[in-house]
Amino acid sequence: MNLHNFKHLCEYLEGARDEPPSDIHPAGRRLLLSRLLRGVWWGILAAAMLLFCGQTSKFIYIDF
Amino acid sequence: MSEGSTTRIPRPVADPLLPGLPAVGNAPVEPIPAVAKMPAPGPVAGHSLGIPVVMLLCVLVVVNVCIHIFAQRSQHYRLLAAIPRVPFRTPVLLLGNSLMEAGVDLDTFDSAWSGRRPGMPGMRAAFSLALGATSPVEHFLILSRALKRPIQPQFIVYGFFDDQLFSPVAGEWSDLEGNRALSYTFPAQAAELYAPGSWMKKGELMIIGSVPMLAERSMVWSRVELLRRRMEDMGMPPKTENRFGRVSDFSALEAGDEQAFNVRCETALAQAEFSRPVEKIVRLCQSQGARLVLVEMPMPKRHRELFYGAESWHRLQGRTGELAERQGLRYVRASDWVTQAAGFEDATHLSPEGAKLFSRLLADELRKISTQ
Numbered sequence A: 001m002n003l004h005n006f007k008h009l010c011e012y013l014e015g016a017r018d019e020p021p022s023d024i025h026p027a028g029r030r031l032l033l034s035r036l037l038r039g040v041w042w043g044i045l046a047a048a049m050l051l052f053c054g055q056t057s058k059f060i061y062i063d064f
Numbered sequence B: 001m002s003e004g005s006t007t008r009i010p011r012p013v014a015d016p017l018l019p020g021l022p023a024v025g026n027a028p029v030e031p032i033p034a035v036a037k038m039p040a041p042g043p044v045a046g047h048s049l050g051i052p053v054v055m056l057l058c059v060l061v062v063v064n065v066c067i068h069i070f071a072q073r074s075q076h077y078r079l080l081a082a083i084p085r086v087p088f089r090t091p092v093l094l095l096g097n098s099l100m101e102a103g104v105d106l107d108t109f110d111s112a113w114s115g116r117r118p119g120m121p122g123m124r125a126a127f128s129l130a131l132g133a134t135s136p137v138e139h140f141l142i143l144s145r146a147l148k149r150p151i152q153p154q155f156i157v158y159g160f161f162d163d164q165l166f167s168p169v170a171g172e173w174s175d176l177e178g179n180r181a182l183s184y185t186f187p188a189q190a191a192e193l194y195a196p197g198s199w200m201k202k203g204e205l206m207i208i209g210s211v212p213m214l215a216e217r218s219m220v221w222s223r224v225e226l227l228r229r230r231m232e233d234m235g236m237p238p239k240t241e242n243r244f245g246r247v248s249d250f251s252a253l254e255a256g257d258e259q260a261f262n263v264r265c266e267t268a269l270a271q272a273e274f275s276r277p278v279e280k281i282v283r284l285c286q287s288q289g290a291r292l293v294l295v296e297m298p299m300p301k302r303h304r305e306l307f308y309g310a311e312s313w314h315r316l317q318g319r320t321g322e323l324a325e326r327q328g329l330r331y332v333r334a335s336d337w338v339t340q341a342a343g344f345e346d347a348t349h350l351s352p353e354g355a356k357l358f359s360r361l362l363a364d365e366l367r368k369i370s371t372q
Helices: A003-013 A026-033 A035-051 B050-071 B075-085 B098-103 B106-114 B136-146 B178-185 B187-194 B199-209 B217-232 B247-253 B258-269 B276-288 B301-306 B311-326 B352-371
Strands: B008-012 B029-033 B092-095 B126-128 B155-160 B291-296 B330-333
Touching (some): A026 A035, A035 B050, A035 B217, B050 B217, B075 B136, B075 B178, B098 B352, B155 B352, B178 B187, B178 B217, B276 B291, B291 B311, B291 B352
Parallel strands (some): B092 B155, B291 B330
Antiparallel strands (some): B008 B029
16 A cells, blocks of 8 residues: 555545545455445544543643 | 436537637537436445444444443542441541542541541541532532431531632533533522522533443543553653642643732632532531531642732621621631641642641641531
């Protein structure tokens, strides 16, 4: 995979593109296009976004 | 257009004077081939969103269940779980934030109150309901939960500092995190204190409270923060920490300067009574027949000299005394009970040594009050 395809793949994973790179292994492409895995992937992203969006500059009382 | 047809649609001829732009007006047009065939729908565009959305929701449910389980270890959950274990005949309940939590050594208090040696088995004289990083709203919620059981304390000791008895308490999304997320456990009561009569607020607290990922978000944030701090500290001199966290963080709890403190005092003086949650605490104690003792918590010399020397603070103390007397409460000025620097471990909290001294003096004071 060259740099162009890697960038393309990242853009697909982050939702900037609708299609994964065309010249990857067909099995990998099928995996990327799997509706099941896309749901899981976006579920993980949604959870991660919500959980890691805390303001780190603000004082947080940490439960030690 | 039927699929596969080859109809031709007109296209304007380019203007020779402005290359790249089509001619305008009645310029002749040249035909261009239309798309001969619609492309087959791509693997993404044509599919329903049903399965991905269901999978996304499944992941979110799993994350919420994990956070709910993880949150059982939080301080406020542990305190709520401990409330059913408060002995019915406990004479003293301690209420407040981390100043009270750190400030009372229960063994020393017990020894000074009952004359028993520290560590001896038996019912303790005091039970601490104090919880760090909380406001009077959470203090009321904790106390009302505790007094739902037939506990009949003789005294409820409420530790406060600065203008805490008067300052309004915010309950917005950005405020209710950490231990203050306890408000989500009692949405109806909490909403009544943040926005009386507001169904919107009650609904907001109920909805957020039913989603652990939202209500307990700071459980994960704090772990991320610890990771961030570890990375930030790499190759740097270590920052001073105590049992509550970074010592420097607690300076942020104080007013910025003397002027800001005076403004806070003047704002408090403009109020005719304590803030709404404190008034609720007062009424709850009265309804249970317990004596509420308001204790101005010990402060380091620096804090007392910088802020408590102000004329506005003395007037606020006077107002607190008046309101306390009017409602049959006791007001104990303990801010100068611990004078040694070693008695404090940061800008506001008592050290274990300071806590022992304060606990002994507090028990003596309560015994004096009980004989009056």
